[in-house]
Amino acid sequence: MIFDNLKVIGFIVILLPFYYKWRNGTEFVYEEIWIWLLAGFILITNIPAILIYLNYYLENKNTEFTLDYNEEKILITQNGIQKEYSKHDITKSTYHLGIYYKNAIDRGGRIPMLISDFGYWDLQFKNGDRYYLTNILHDFLLEIPKVPKTKYRFRFYPYISKNDNKQTIDLNEKPKKEKSLTETFIEKFKTKNEKQLLEILDNRKSYQEEAVKAAEILMRNKNVG
Structure with missing residues (x-):
C-alpha cells in the first residue's frame, strides 16, 4: 500500500510538471490548492485500505500463530492463551483474497487496487x-496453501466477514466433464421402449447423428440384457 502511494505521489510530483512543460512550454507551479487537492486525493483513495x-x-x-511443518502442527496464541492443533483437527480452511488474484484462474484482466493485497485465512477446527x-500477521496467502483441501474465496473488498457462507473455489478440484450430445440423447431416450428406438433407427435421416447413435447404444444394451 505504501509503495502504491509513493508511485502516485511520484507521478504527480515528478512526472506531471515535465508533462505540463512539454505541453504548454511553461513551468508548472504548485500552488497551495494543488497541494491540498493532492493530499485529499491520497486520503480518499486510501480510506478503503485503511478501513481493512x-x-x-x-x-x-x-x-500470533506458528506453523510447525515438521510436526504438522499449528500453534495459535490468542489473548495470551496458546492452543495446539494438528492438520487433522481442521474442518475448514479458506483463503479470502482480493478479486484481482482471480485473474490467475479466469484471466479476467482486473487491475490491482490499494486493497488488492489484503487477505485472510478462515480456519475452523473440530472443537468449534x-x-x-x-496477512498482517504473516504474508503467506499467495503461497501454496499450508494445509490440504484449502479453498479460495475471491472478493472485491476482503474485509473479515464472519457470516460469509458463499461458495468457495477448490483449485485442486478437477473440472466436471460436460456430457456429450450422444450422452444427452442416451439420458433422454433411456425411457423409450424397443419399438420407439427402432422407429428412430428406421428414420435415421430425420434425426441428428448423435440421436441415432444413442438409439443404437440403447438397443445394444437391451439386446445384451
Whole structure:
C-alpha cells in the first residue's frame, strides 16, 4: 500500500510538471490548492485500505500463530492463551483474497487496487474454534496453501466477514466433464421402449447423428440384457 502511494505521489510530483512543460512550454507551479487537492486525493483513495487494515488489526491485535511443518502442527496464541492443533483437527480452511488474484484462474484482466493485497485465512477446527488469520500477521496467502483441501474465496473488498457462507473455489478440484450430445440423447431416450428406438433407427435421416447413435447404444444394451 505504501509503495502504491509513493508511485502516485511520484507521478504527480515528478512526472506531471515535465508533462505540463512539454505541453504548454511553461513551468508548472504548485500552488497551495494543488497541494491540498493532492493530499485529499491520497486520503480518499486510501480510506478503503485503511478501513481493512483497522479491521484486520482489531481482529489480530492479540493473536500470533506458528506453523510447525515438521510436526504438522499449528500453534495459535490468542489473548495470551496458546492452543495446539494438528492438520487433522481442521474442518475448514479458506483463503479470502482480493478479486484481482482471480485473474490467475479466469484471466479476467482486473487491475490491482490499494486493497488488492489484503487477505485472510478462515480456519475452523473440530472443537468449534475458529480463527481469522490475516496477512498482517504473516504474508503467506499467495503461497501454496499450508494445509490440504484449502479453498479460495475471491472478493472485491476482503474485509473479515464472519457470516460469509458463499461458495468457495477448490483449485485442486478437477473440472466436471460436460456430457456429450450422444450422452444427452442416451439420458433422454433411456425411457423409450424397443419399438420407439427402432422407429428412430428406421428414420435415421430425420434425426441428428448423435440421436441415432444413442438409439443404437440403447438397443445394444437391451439386446445384451
